[in-house]
Amino acid sequence: MARIESKMLLLGTKAPDFTLIDAVTNKVVSLKDVRGEKGTVVMFICNHCPFVKHVNEELVRLCNDYRVTGFGFVAISSNDVENYPEDSPAEMWRTAQKNSYPFPYLYDETQEVAKAYDAACTPDFYLFDGELKLVYRGQLDNSRPGNGIPTNGRDLREALDSVLSNNPQRKDQKPSMGCNIKWKK
Template identity: 45%
Template sequence: MAVTTPVCAEDWAAPDFALPGIDGRIWNLGDIRGERGTLVAFICNHCPYVVAIIDRLARDAQVLQDEGFGVVGINANDPLQYPEDSFDNMKVFAGTHGLGFPYLFDESQSVARAYGAVCTPDFFGLDRGDHLRYRGRLDESGRLPAAPDARRELLDAMRMVARTGRGPAHQVASMGCSIKWRDP
């Protein structure tokens, strides 16, 4: 089921985390944080909305990293319900799509809950002080990729955050598959 993210709550500060990455390392927010800001992206391997944007996300994440931003991908989906989102499959997915940022597994789903993540993809664009400044989409892609010349909304927003300390006044919510929560 497709869901959209809530609007950006600019007084919200990102919670820290300690999650395993596909590289065998435990990562926290301080390890990811960039001097110009940080992008926390809740993604997964199987969602058609993620699949539609993953190569663009990899491209724009590399640009952001080159410009001094930290970038991380977090998968919080329950792999018992969706085996394609397992930790081992995360490694394959990252390799296939050339993800140049840490890809972490939130097995307990506590980080996704702390962030209020609702779908994949769900983007949290943070300023230098870890305050939320952007909660929008990558671009106009949906279940299918947008045109090659689509405006790079996330990239533009993060650059604006670094330049002004604020996100865009108008942010279009990201849309994607709901996070696959564990049965209680």
């Protein structure tokens, strides 16, 4: 299990636009469709990564807790499905159903969206404010598979709370860590 850190896109970056197919509904979904009034969380995940499997329950809890406060959520899978068929749209559908994802799960077949966000790993998290400016990027929390720390979403929850209360974000944002995105050759 490779451990790759996120690249930490520059704070203040405007959210790159996208239009992708939702593997669950088979409908076209854009950034505009998932944008929240208070802010938007863009997550790069996949089906097979042990780091993502480890945080799936907390992702669902966190989204359910914060979407009612005006945040939008979306997950994107950008992995090469030719070499990683367990990340195919059909498997994305199964994973979303199994975990009761309350957010769209989009397939980035060309990998252009992952490149636009400078995504490096799964999971990789980006929080944009109501103006779609990046205010947080990094880890969900300190939990990793096998380290004995329970998932609680602390880092991302603190960032969401800071947006809600109009407080400045922490300066010491820690990169996310997980499996590398499986790039096409």
